[in-house]
Amino acid sequence: YQRRVHGEDLVVKSIDRWHPSLHRVTTTHKWPLRLLLRSLLLLFTMGVARAVPCFGILLSLISSVTGTTTSFVFPVLCYLRIVPEVSRRRRGLCYAILVFACAGGLTGFYNAVLNLKFCHLSQNMC
Numbered sequence: 086y087q088r089r090v091h092g093e094d095l096v097v098k099s100i101d102r103w104h105p106s107l108h109r110v111t112t113t114h115k116w117p118l119r120l121l122l123r124s125l126l127l128l129f130t131m132g133v134a135r136a137v138p139c140f141g142i143l144l145s146l147i148s149s150v151t152g153t154t155t156s157f158v159f160p161v162l163c164y165l166r167i168v169p170e171v172s173r174r175r176r177g178l179c180y181a182i183l184v185f186a187c188a189g190g191l192t193g194f195y196n197a198v199l200n201l202k203f204c205h206l207s208q209n210m211c
Contacts, residue, residue, distance in 0.1 A: 139204040142197055149193030157186030 137143055161179045165171065171179070 139201060142200045142204055146194065146197035146201060149190055149197055153186050153190030153193070157182060158190075161186075 134140065161182050165176070165179055
């Protein structure tokens with residue numbers, strides 16, 4: 086099924102109106118369920134925001150690990166696994182990238198843990 090989507094459609098229509106199969110699922114008799122789910126999602130978001138006062142630091146903690154692995158570590162490991170015959174020079178370069186990526190990721194992780202500890206001990210709303 087292919088449908089043209091214009092810029093104003095993305096702004097005006099909700100996600101359940103983009104495709105006819107999704108439109109059939111959300112009929113008018115299910116509005117209490119939709120309202121309940123949206124309210125629970127809002128309450129969950131508010132709870133996380135209230136429970137984690139230093140969300141920026143927590144986000145940097147998570148992204149230091151995931152960003153490093155998805156940007157540097159996994160591509161190099163996949164390249165080394167897919168390409169069987171890699172020259173000695175290129176293999177050394179790949180290992181150097183892995184070492185520097187791991188060092189950078191661990192440094193970011195350590196820094197974020199220290200900042201999170203400081204934020205928790207000072208009871209400061211970062």
